[in-house]
Amino acid sequence: MTEAVRDRAAIVGIGSTRFARNLGKSELENALEASRLALEDAGLSPADVDAIFKVETPGEEGNSELEIARNLGIPQLRAWGAAGYGGGGACAPIVLAALAIATGVASVALAIRARNRGSGGRPWARVGTRVPGVAAFEVPYGLASPVQQIATLARRYMWEYGVTSEDLATVAVVQRFHASHNPNATFRDPITVDDVLTSRVVADPLHLLDCSMESDGACAVVLTTAERARDLRHRPVLVTGVAQGMGKRHYMMGGLVYQDDPFDFPARYTAREVYRSAGLGPDDIDVALLYDVFTPLVLWQLECYGFCRRGEAAALVREGRICWPEGDLPVNTHGGSLSEAYIHGFNHILEAVRQLRGEAFCQVADARVALVAAAPIVPSSAVILTRQ
Amino acid sequence: MTRPDGAQRPLPEITPLTEPFWAGARDRVLLLQRCARCRRFRFPPEHGCGYCGSPEFTWERASGRATLYSWTVAHSPHLPFFMERLPWPVAVVQLEEGPRMVTNLVGVPVERYEFGMPLVVDFLEVDSEITLPVFRPADS
Numbered sequence: 282m283t284e285a286v287r288d289r290a291a292i293v294g295i296g297s298t299r300f301a302r303n304l305g306k307s308e309l310e311n312a313l314e315a316s317r318l319a320l321e322d323a324g325l326s327p328a329d330v331d332a333i334f335k336v337e338t339p340g341e342e343g344n345s346e347l348e349i350a351r352n353l354g355i356p357q358l359r360a361w362g363a364a365g366y367g368g369g370g371a372c373a374p375i376v377l378a379a380l381a382i383a384t385g386v387a388s389v390a391l392a393i394r395a396r397n398r399g400s401g402g403r404p405w406a407r408v409g410t411r412v413p414g415v416a417a418f419e420v421p422y423g424l425a426s427p428v429q430q431i432a433t434l435a436r437r438y439m440w441e442y443g444v445t446s447e448d449l450a451t452v453a454v455v456q457r458f459h460a461s462h463n464p465n466a467t468f469r470d471p472i473t474v475d476d477v478l479t480s481r482v483v484a485d486p487l488h489l490l491d492c493s494m495e496s497d498g499a500c501a502v503v504l505t506t507a508e509r510a511r512d513l514r515h516r517p518v519l520v521t522g523v524a525q526g527m528g529k530r531h532y533m534m535g536g537l538v539y540q541d542d543p544f545d546f547p548a549r550y551t552a553r554e555v556y557r558s559a560g561l562g563p564d565d566i567d568v569a570l571l572y573d574v575f576t577p578l579v580l581w582q583l584e585c586y587g588f589c590r591r592g593e594a595a596a597l598v599r600e601g602r603i604c605w606p607e608g609d610l611p612v613n614t615h616g617g618s619l620s621e622a623y624i625h626g627f628n629h630i631l632e633a634v635r636q637l638r639g640e641a642f643c644q645v646a647d648a649r650v651a652l653v654a655a656a657p658i659v660p661s662s663a664v665i666l667t668r669q
Numbered sequence: 670m671t672r673p674d675g676a677q678r679p680l681p682e683i684t685p686l687t688e689p690f691w692a693g694a695r696d697r698v699l700l701l702q703r704c705a706r707c708r709r710f711r712f713p714p715e716h717g718c719g720y721c722g723s724p725e726f727t728w729e730r731a732s733g734r735a736t737l738y739s740w741t742v743a744h745s746p747h748l749p750f751f752m753e754r755l756p757w758p759v760a761v762v763q764l765e766e767g768p769r770m771v772t773n774l775v776g777v778p779v780e781r782y783e784f785g786m787p788l789v790v791d792f793l794e795v796d797s798e799i800t801l802p803v804f805r806p807a808d809s
Contacts, residue, residue, distance in 0.1 A: 403746070406746070406748065408679055408748060409679075410677055410679060410680065411679075411680055411681070411682040412679050412680065412681055412682055413682045413684075414682075415713050417681035417682055417687065417713075418681065418712075418713045418770065418771060419771045420679045420748070421678060421679055421680050421681055421795075421799075421801055422759055422771050422772055422773050422801070423743060423747070423748075423751045423757045423759045423773070424741075424743075424759045424771050425679075425743075425747065425748050425751070426743075426746070426747070429741050429743050429747075429759065432741035432743075433739050433740060433741045433759065433761055434739065436739045436740065436741060437738060437739035437761075437784075440739075440784055481744065482742075482744050483744055483745075483746075484741045484742070484743050484744065485741055485742040485743075485744070485756075486741075529719065529720075530719035530720070535771075536713075538738065538739075538761045538769045538771065539712065539713060539768065539769060541767075543769075
């Protein structure tokens with residue numbers, strides 16, 4: 282089955298809005314702007330598009346395929362769909378688009394993520410006086426926000442494996458260094474480990490600079506068949522591996538502690554599937570774009586995606602291996618969610634494409650294979666992209 | 670727990686599935702679902718067993734013994750009720766029966782939290798309907 286998808290679809294255009302705390306526009310307007318730029322980048326027009334795939338998260342204002350198609354002037358859509366699970370769905374629009382293109386259901390697909398979380402407020406804070414679902418067993422005790430949920434797990438992880446706050450801070454420092462080369466990044470001033478450790482505590486043991494800042498912005502990607510891609514403007518970036526993943530008794534991130542093994546993240550399953558899909562392994566990856574809403578997630582993905590064993594990611598970070606240009610596995614070369622912008626991981630896909638086109642600000646020499654991984658701690662997704 | 674002029678504590682919505690758990694807490698008993706087929710305890714309440722898929726289960730009384738698995742201390746931003754009480758510690762405990770719960774510890778300052786410390790269940794009556802299971806050190 283995996284052979285039927287491998288290298289059949291290609292990314293031929295990318296586009297994004299500016300990123301800021303408040304762009305003063307709706308999610309729909311931002312989605313349209315990013316889509317127009319991506320089509321322009323591809324040298325295609327809205328008349329070529331016949332599929333749209335997106336991510337949707339409850340609590341966001343949203344932007345429907347119907348509105349996007351109408352406002353771009355798309356004459357006919359043959360396929361569409363929205364993946365769920367927020368940050369875990371970051372790569373899912375690419376997965377769905379690749380499936381639609383590989384099967385001939387669609388010929389040109391737009392994959393879009395628009396998110397006004399900077400100006401739009403925090404969904405977790407909109408809880409009423411009565412809390413429904415699994416959160417009914419968490420919020421009344423004061424475990425309400427993602428950073429609190431991850432902090433609880435991070436403390437246990439740090440204790441089990443001897444990981445320090447300095448190790449977590451190093452992730453933020455490395456990514457800020459990358460962002461200092463990226464004129465589109467929200468935060469470009471280099472920081473030190475001490476800056477992270479002296480930033481205020483948000484949820485102990487996590488500091489402010491262990492967290493990404495909520496942003497407004499939108500990103501879009503244009504995909505078509507590998508054959509058609511050869512006649513377009515840019516060197517095609519092939520969608521070589523695609524995957525979604527969740528496992529037995531999995532929960533959203535507030536519920537990770539209910540699992541028999543809280544560190545049996547959905548990313549473990551996603552990793553296995555994306556490597557199988559691509560016919561590649563961790564040693565083949567030249568650059569990794571990992572979901573980094575909080576610093577511990579980067580360590581957990583380095584382990585889940587097989588770059589080291591469980592509990593060993595901090596050593597890999599200490600050895601400088603994730604830092605461009607010296608490291609052998611540069612991670613989040615655009616600055617990631619921690620420094621470029623938090624578009625729920627979708628901006629990481631654009632960076633992977635820039636790397637494989639040879640157009641990145643922190644260009645990895647001769648980058649041929651890029652891994653993009655979505656949020657590891659909720660039902661997840663990933664893609665492996667390669668240079669043709 | 671609620672000051673007349675302060676924010677209200679967010680409380681659980683009670684459903685037919687979760688009602689026995691909260692009724693037990695009102696009676697100062699910690700109840701857990703137990704699968705009728707594979708006999709595993711589970712928490713939080715679910716309609717079917719995540720281990721074996723069986724829809725059949727019973728509610729059984731837990732021993733109330735637990736150990737401290739992890740914790741955080743929340744600072745700003747938080748929900749209004751907790752914002753008025755920062756910093757706010759939250760604990761995760763591992764029950765003797767296997768499942769873990771999110772909870773609060775009573776009778777011990779956060780500076781004295783230790784991984785694996787033995788705990789026993791206690792109950793915090795919020796109002797006539799809701800009592801929250803909490804935990805305190807076993808030696809207190």
